[in-house]
Amino acid sequence: MTIDNARSLAVESLTRVANGAYSNLQLDKTIAHSDLNDADRRLLTNLVYGTIQHRLTLDYYLRSFVKPGEKLEPWVENVLLVALYQMLYLDRIPNRAIFNEAIQYAKDHGHEGIRRFVTGVLHAIDREGVPDVAKISDPLKRLSVTYSMPEWLVTRLSDQLGEDKTVSILETINQPAAQSVRVNTAVTTKTEAKAELEIAGFSVEESQVAGAGLRLDGQPASRSELFNQGQMTIQDESAMLPVEALQIQPGDQVLDACAAPGGKTTQIAAALDPNQGGQVTALDLHDKKVKLIARNAARLQVADRVNAMALDARKVDQKFANQTFDKILVDAPCSGIGLIRRKPEIRYDKTPEDSQHLQTIQLAILDAVSRKLKRNGLLVYSTCTILDTENADVVAQFLATHDNFESVRVTTTKNVKADRDTDTLAIYPDDFDTDGFFVSALRRKN
Template sequence: MTKLDENPRWLAVTALAKIKNGAYSNLQLNQLIREHSLDRRDVNLLTNMVYGVIQHRLTLEFWLKPFVKRPKQLVPWVHELLLSALYQWQFLDKIPQRAVFNETIEIAKVKGHPGIRRFVTGVLHQMDRSGLPAFTTIEDPDERLQVMYSMPKWIIQELRRQVGQDKMVAVLASLNQPAKQALRVNLDQATVADVQAELETAGLSVEPSAVAPAGLIVTAGQAVNTAALAAGRLTIQDESAQLAVDALDPQPADRVLDACAAPGGKTTQIAAALAAEQGGQVTALDIHTSKVKLIAKNAARMHVANRVAATQLDARKAQSEFGDAQFDRILVDAPCSGLGLMRRKPEIRYEKQLADSLNLQQIQLAILAAVAPTLKKGGIMTYSTCTILEQENQAVVEQFLATHPEFELETTPTKQGLKADRSTKTLTIYPDDYLSDGFFIACLRKK
């Protein structure tokens, strides 16, 4: 076994205990990877274990329950150690059970006292002898789905109501698959083909996105340390997230408002389509100083800073700040519950309640109403979220239109003709459609 401080299994347990206590999974992982000298294989195992345990937490808890009499008395790291052993044993078929158990017991021995080592050893051996409980023992069908897919019951029931049983199950199954490594090429600096060739020369396996025209998918290797990323020829951005700006379709001389802009991925995408010499500019808002600095930093890295005005402002004060009819196009990528990101940020599923969506709906409507007067007649306002619940999507658009007769809904365009046969003018991308993030986009034209 490698030194414990550099052991990906122990680092995963450390991260999981902190995430259970409220830390963000992606930030914890990035911090651990920065602080420890891990090779690519160890980084992959660490990442897989952290996201895997979070994704399957309700399943793993169900399997563990019969073998731990007083779970609330367990030291948090010991609890996470047992869940991570279960995850490796049941979900990682390339690691032999013997290796999983031996490493888990060794961590318990080095990190804990002899009583902890004996306890962990006893639990693992008992699981092996008795076998794990079957899902079929759960009588309530929704509770069974909750445990099988590790998804809170309220999400299961709300999705069933909105999309039907079959689609709901397909969405749940897809959310426990690994997230794709998606990139957006900075078309202001390079072509998709050139960046693909550059990444392949650097040893990565890359294919064009079937969803976003400027998108690339890395199927082997890591783009995060490449020269192309450092030089601003590409950025890390999900395929679905790229569609909002494609639908907005900014023109070179446009003045654009990005009302909820941080960290600036969509801002830089808008800016890449603008021409500073023709007066094209995107005003990017956020209420936090630190996030405004982040937008500016991203704009500089992507070589579009001369077209970006990063501004600290609550979007709900846009009219008093800018006046009426100032912008040709507006993007409202609204604050939302983020349930479309559950593959990428798996802890979201345990943190949100239906009430959160209803509260956010009021904020979303307030932002749309506040920025609407700043749009010129004939201009387009694109509303987008990274959630899949109609409360924050279709319902928001319908309520906005009911109180703003000067706007009309247009069909959301996509350059790849996605869901061309849909019956709605808005576009909802579910996580199982293209294995990208869940996303919603609506285009509203001011008459």
Template sequence: MTGVLRNAQRTGFPDPAAIADPVKRLSIESSTPVWLVEKLTAQLGEPKTRAILNVINVPAHASLRVNTTKITPAALLASLKPEFPDLKESPLTPIGLIAPSGHLAGTSAFVKGEYTMQDESSMLVAPSLDIQPGDVVLDACAAPGGKTTHIAQYLDPKQGGQVTALDLHANKVRLINKNAKRLGLTDRIHAQVLDARKVATTFPANSFDKILVDAPCSGLGLIRRKPEIKYTKTPEDPAHLQQIQLAILNSVAPTLKIGGRLTYSTCTMVKEENQDVVAQFLAAHPEFEQVSVPTLKPLHKAHNAPALQLFPDDYDTDGFFIASLIRRK
């Protein structure tokens, strides 16, 4: 390493601007694999790809979701302001607060369950389900429980409201239960170990009013927070994951009540795992209709309507995709 640095000191570093191939140049400038630059450029165009890659190496701001069963956003903001003077309401959701930095998980309010840490884009998922207090909800891929607990905030167990949260692994189910306990929501969350691809053989048909499939995905929308994703994923991953995503959707479909709403979401940016999955599911399930995604605030920078796609450069959040489907028959 010392020899490499000394050689660089003597000879200097190559100028990326001298690289003729625009894809290779952008790959070097952003420390992003060529295959991913090629894919994003093909799907989004060079200007949008450059805008995304320009922000992924900038640290993400801190964001939290208010537990509205314990405190209002205004009251929490007022209580945290002395310690975090730059804290403010999220432009994406009225129950989110954001700050440029700060250890927001280190407060007594966090320990008491007045809020939890969650990216703003993820906070858009639960409202997309249009949950009513007495709904019976399935969160098919639930760990670590951020979206499960958000769903639970809308439910009233006295009216029969409950969310069933599934995960493949027992340790992750324990994590869901731990988060539910801290937030005081255990009376409306039931977590269990189950492969989401077995939902149709585990639950009766027409069991749920609402279903969330926050599917396993390549996670390419998270590369600002988890830069290692750029180097651990391969060009073959999106196509492989698409098969798993479709298998989960096909399994949960018959357990949704007629008139019920299904949300499909991912934290990735490539169409193979997003628009293509939705299109294939709808082709196989004519009883479903895609509708616009409900949001608590207007999002003028969202893409791919009637679905909702956010890229990291749109609102300085993770990249995220949400589609809303209604079972009509």
């Protein structure tokens, strides 16, 4: 297919995302069902993620050229937003090519009135230029529009971290995410995996963050023989830290309370020895996701130490009335704000009420599973968000109502953020160019 087809596929993908599809899954599906060459795949990926990442900014510009209150069909709006993104953020594509493709798409998918409308808007933008965001008088709105982040999130982060740190995070999350993998230490070593990946043509860097982590460049990690053979799996570097914080011993009985799709389950399993009785029990609400955990465990050759089952973590007492665990991981359901770089549409889907509602669920899970921890055992609570509502506030509320638990300092293989003054570990997207994550370690008193 040609570059022009990549633009058309971008519009179609964005329209499906607007109707509820996840951007990463939709993009993978679109690429899998096309015969785009590498250059066009990169362009398609850039157009989809770039347009979503900058959507509030692009929409602010677009509204200056549309009648007040005029509602556009989603696909028409996406035609214009994709064109606008290329005009403003990509410097190697001439406006003529951008305009021709957008107008042709409008002609092919709409009536003559839509074609004329798209043509008129694009030429007006080209003639007049877009509004200057710096002239927005309200500082909160200016940050929101500049970095395409909803105002409530800008406010929340500014209150937590201050404006300078917030701006640093906002600048980072609109950059492409790095590709990282976790070496499966159950079957190989990091040194061996690194050498094989370099022979296969990958550019490989050691992770600054995670003990078993590597950063790859050059081609998708899923194309590697090491991935196909289960010697590594795709996982963000910061997502590896909760399991490191568990300090797994080979014979531990571990509960992974919110386990799907199984990345952390298999990381736990890699540190266990079934000959010493080591096992991880992995829970998820849905049978379909439990099967996914089992498939991942089989691919990574650790199925002999993984017991995956469908169960609401809030009901563990019903299933494990007479059983306790040495270690428990609660990688809790959360707003996912730390994943914005990989799932940029998250920022537009979430509300403050969502975060508050999730806090209630998180506390309920912690309360339930905490009763299943052995004395002197370790419970690690983690999320992939950067909001205190779901992080530090949850830990504080749990400790306030569970005097048989105490906070202990999170330790990781590479001693990440060694100079921090908190027991908990918060990783922000601008710290190491990774996903945002929060990790807390709670010990049951002896």
